[in-house]
Amino acid sequence: xxxxxxxxxxxxxxxxxxxxxxxxxxxxxxxxxxxxxxxxxxxxxxxxxxxxxxxxxxxxxxxxxxxxxxxxxxxxxxxxxxxxxxxxxxxxxxxxxxxxxxxxxxxxxxxxxxxxxxxxxxxxxxxxxxxxxxxxxxxxxxxxxxxxxxxxxxxxxxxxxxxxxxxxxxxxxxxxxxxxxxxxxxxxxxxxxxxxxxxxxxxxxxxxxxxxxxxxxxxxxxxxxxxxxxxxxxxxxxxxxxxxxxxxxxxxxxxxxxxxxxxxxxxxxxxxxxxxxxxxxxxxxxxxxxxxxxxxxxxxxxxxxxxxxxxxxxxxxxxxxxxxxxxxxxxxxxxxxxxxxxxxxxxxxxxxxxxxxxxxxxxxxxxxxxxxxxxxxxxxxxxxxxxxxxxxxxxxxxxxxxxxxxxxxxxxxxxxxxxxxxxxxxxxxxxxxxxxxxxxxxxxxxxxxxxxxxxxxxxxxxxxxxxxxxxxxxxxxxxxxxxxxxxxxxxxxxxxxxxxxxxxxxxxxxxxxxxxxxxxxxxxxxxxxxxxxxxxxxxxxxxxxxxxxxxxxxxxxxxxxxxxxxxxxxxxxxxxxxxxxxxxxxxxxxxxxxxxxxxxxxxxxxxxxxxxxxxx
DNA sequence: GCAAGGTC
Numbered sequence: 107x108x109x110x111x112x113x114x115x116x117x118x119x120x121x122x123x124x125x126x127x128x129x130x131x132x133x134x135x136x137x138x139x140x141x142x143x144x145x146x147x148x149x150x151x152x153x154x155x156x157x158x159x160x161x162x163x164x165x166x167x168x169x170x171x172x173x174x175x176x177x178x179x180x181x182x183x184x185x186x187x188x189x190x191x192x193x194x195x196x197x198x199x200x201x202x203x204x205x206x207x208x209x210x211x212x213x214x215x216x217x218x219x220x221x222x223x224x225x226x227x228x229x230x231x232x233x234x235x236x237x238x239x240x241x242x243x244x245x246x247x248x249x250x251x252x253x254x255x256x257x258x259x260x261x262x263x264x265x266x267x268x269x270x271x272x273x274x275x276x277x278x279x280x281x282x283x284x285x286x287x288x289x290x291x292x293x294x295x296x297x298x299x300x301x302x303x304x305x306x307x308x309x310x311x312x313x314x315x316x317x318x319x320x321x322x323x324x325x326x327x328x329x330x331x332x333x334x335x336x337x338x339x340x341x342x343x344x345x346x347x348x349x350x351x352x353x354x355x356x357x358x359x360x361x362x363x364x365x366x367x368x369x370x371x372x373x374x375x376x377x378x379x380x381x382x383x384x385x386x387x388x389x390x391x392x393x394x395x396x397x398x399x400x401x402x403x404x405x406x407x408x409x410x411x412x413x414x415x416x417x418x419x420x421x422x423x424x425x426x427x428x429x430x431x432x433x434x435x436x437x438x439x440x441x442x443x444x445x446x447x448x449x450x451x452x453x454x455x456x457x458x459x460x461x462x463x464x465x466x467x468x469x470x471x472x473x474x475x476x477x478x479x480x481x482x483x484x485x486x487x488x489x490x491x492x493x494x495x496x497x498x499x500x501x502x503x504x505x506x507x508x509x510x511x512x513x514x515x516x517x518x519x520x521x522x523x524x525x526x527x528x529x530x531x532x533x534x535x536x537x538x539x540x541x542x543x544x545x546x547x548x549x550x551x552x553x554x555x556x557x558x559x560x561x562x563x564x565x566x567x568x569x570x571x572x573x574x575x576x577x578x579x580x581x582x583x584x585x586x587x588x589x590x591x592x593x594x595x596x597x598x599x600x601x602x603x604x605x606x607x608x609x610x611x612x613x614x615x616x617x618x619x620x621x622x623x624x625x626x627x628x629x630x631x632x633x634x635x636x637x638x639x640x641x642x643x644x645x646x647x648x649x650x651x652x653x654x655x656x657x658x659x660x661x662x663x664x665x666x667x668x669x670x671x672x673x674x675x676x677x678x679x680x681x682x683x684x685x686x687x688x689x690x691x692x693x694x695x696x697x698x699x700x701x702x703x704x705x706x707x708x709x710x711x712x713x714x715x716x717x718x719x720x721x722x
Numbered sequence: 723g724c725a726a727g728g729t730c
Contacts, residue, residue: 116729142730168728175724182723190724229728284726292725300723317725431730439729615727622725 107149108156111217112163112253113210113237115224117142118430118437119258120165123223124148126263127161139205142167145213152219153268162213163223170207171236172200173285175293187298188705190290191698207240214241219249222273225488226254228680231274232281238273256487257446279686280679286690287672291697292317298701299650302708306715314650315626318669319611319619321650324628325664326604327641328651330596337592343371345378347535347542348582352570358533358580361541364588375585378538383577387534387541394547396526396563398554400443400482401491402517404613405606407438409599410517414560415509418631418639419598419617425510426492434498435514439614440489443482445521449490452476455522457497458515467557471522475553479521493518513560520558527551528563533572537580544569595632595640608666609673623647645718653714657707659700 112127114120121144124132128148136145146163176194179185185193199207214220220241224230238250251270255262295316303309344364349356365371400406404423411422426438445451455476458468479491494515500508528549535542546569555561596604601620605611611619623629628647631639643651651664661667672693678684704711 140730166728167730170728187724225728233728281727288725288727290725294724296724311723313723315724319726427730612727614729618726 108159108219109217110150110152110156110159110161110219110221111210111213111241111248112161112221112223113241114163114165115230115233116167117144117165119223119225120144120146120163122258123263124163126258126260127163127267138164138209140167140203140209143206143209145209150267153270156219159218162217164209164213165223166206166210166233166237167203169229169233169236170199170203170210170240171197173197173289175289182297182301187294187301188698188701190294190297191694191701193290195286195289210237210240211244214248215244217241217245217248219251221267221270222250222252223255226256227486227488228277228281228676230488231277234273235275235278256485257449257490259446259448261448274680276680276682280676280689283679283686283689283693284672284676287693287697288318290694294697294701295704298705299711302712303715306712306719308719309646309715312627314646315622316663317619317622318672319615320622320626320628321664322608322610322666322669323601323605323619324623324643324647325651325662325666326601327596327623327629328643328648328664330593330600330641331643331648334592334595339589339591340366341368342366342588342590343368344586344588345371345375345540345542346582346584346586347378347384347537347580348584349384349578350581351572351578354568354570356544356567356569358535358542358544361543368587371585374538374540375583378540378583381538382579384535384537384542384580385577386572386574387536388532389572389574390532390534392530392532394528394530396528396555396561398480398520398523398525399517399558399561401445401479401521402493402514403441403443403482403484403491404439405441405602405616406443407492407514408617409602410560411510411513412598412602412639415506415513417506417510418620419602420621421506422510423614423617425507426514429507429511429514433495434511436491436493436495437489438492440492441484441486441613442489442491443484445479445481445491445493451479451522454493454495455519458494458519460497461515463512464516464519464557467519467523471519475524476522477524491521516557516559520554523554523557524551526553526555526563531569533569537583595642597634597640598631601641609670610666646715649715649718650711652718653711654704656710656714657704659703663700 124146127150132146132148134147148161150161151158176196179193222234224234241248252273253266254271255266300314303314342364345360347358408419408422411417429435430438455468455471459465528547530545530547532545546567547565605616629641629643633639654663675689
């Protein structure tokens with residue numbers, strides 16, 4: 107009987123796939139040198155030419171191979187930073203992954219074929235090539251196949267095993283290009299600017315790093331800070347009508363909202379007063395609904411975690427990973443906001459019926475309240491939306507874990523529920539020449555709101571009865587003056603939304619980039635009391651952004667365009683319209699020019715840092 | 723002493 111080695115990107119996928127392929131009959135579970143990784147032995151009938159085979163299913167834990175500069179370039183004093191644009195690099199098994207690599211190499215030794223089961227995304231394709239290289243070390247002639255799967259439902263996994271494809275070299279090349287560019291550009295600029303700014307007071311010991319993701323992240327914070335600081339309030343005027351009926355004060359809002367011209371508002375206001383009576387033009391009742399949320403993605407978890415739970419995005423992710431490794435929730439790094447049609451959601455709902463807090467709601471869903479979740483527009487083809495896997499009683503979790511778990515569960519139950527339904531009543535008034543309106547809301551069916559306690563939906567205004575055509579003398583009409591107010595500092599959910607929209611980082615790394623610019627002392631996080639906190643740049647952070655902007659580049663280092671361009675080039679490698687070398691060479695040339703310009707204008711950057719860092 | 727990307 108032949109032997110086939112299967113390798114997934116992470117232990118959880120190895121376990122799930124082994125379970126499906128073996129039909130539950132795993133012969134042997136072997137420990138490996140790595141405490142997270144198990145080798146699962148079983149038999150499975152693969153398609154021709156292999157047929158019935160002894161199978162070992164195992165995994166890596168993400169990347170196994172590291173990249174660094176070769177000897178003679180690694181230490182900071184080894185070479186001028188500009189040499190890093192073309193310095194020799196080397197790849198090697200990272201020390202903490204020696205046991206992972208050894209397991210692959212030894213398991214591959216007497217296998218006919220290697221099936222790659224890494225995630226079906228770009229990084230997964232590259233990790234697949236790492237696995238292939240490790241296997242070929244001990245078995246150069248091993249045949250390599252790629253299983254293509256987008257979820258871990260049983261039928262889908264069996265189909266993937268029966269219909270293997272090939273590793274996509276283009277996607278792997280794109281990642282290889284990114285790795286090289288991030289390393290060269292990041293290290294060159296980091297060493298250069300750190301050493302340049304070392305002499306500026308207060309920076310002696312500090313690493314002043316540059317990275318294609320951390321700088322745009324910093325840029326977002328500085329941008330907002332400047333908007334706040336440079337904001338000039340503008341006065342505006344408005345007309346407010348208040349009418350008391352049935353002991354309810356009803357505010358009517360001006361259809362024009364407000365105007366910046368005081369005299370004009372004054373004239374309109376006086377015409378209203380002169381008319382004395384207001385007339386009800388229309389009373390319209392309309393059914394309305396508040397939509398239940400979409401299935402939960404990583405970005406959304408981080409944003410809402412910050413907004414509702416008051417936890418930083420990084421802490422939310424750390425907790426979510428822990429909940430995942432304990433088997434409480436599904437994989438927490440996903441872009442997918444649609445549940446696969448075939449997924450058995452009702453069973454997952456059923457597991458939550460034992461909760462004292464939301465069990466009754468889950469039971470009501472089981473008893474007919476269930477409604478298929480809405481589909482969002484994202485699908486990473488690798489992981490389902492984040493959802494609870496089992497019920498966990500609160501005493502098994504600490505306070506923060508409990509809140510994150512609760513959020514995941516409530517969100518999931520909300521997705522499986524129905525939209526909230528209500529009715530709005532809109533009253534329109536004519537008063538003098540001017541139109542006014544108000545509206546009230548009656549919630550008829552709370553539905554998902556019962557369990558999703560984070561959403562509020564209530565009437566801002568309770569309405570007494572108004573009849574079309576009636577006239578009345580308003581209790582009060584006033585001309586009000588206001589001032590436009592500045593935006594707030596950037597909050598964590600806003601920053602994550604900006605990074606997401608501009609392609610800065612991935613769902614798995616955005617929180618790290620934010621933590622990084624705090625660690626580097628480019629920005630400070632201030633607690634707001636409303637959770638999450640808000641960011642403002644340090645003097646160093648402002649100096650870096652301004653310093654480079656003063657030098658003046660075609661594309662700002664602190665804006666997302668450069669990163670976007672790299673992303674575009676990676677796509678071109680994937681489509682085959684550019685090669686890895688095309689991309690690496692052109693990008694290196696681009697950054698080398700910027701580096702030369704920065705070196706020539708280093709006084710500008712230094713002066714800027716001096717100005718900001720030596721002031722009180 | 724550098725990056726960003728996986729995963730734990």
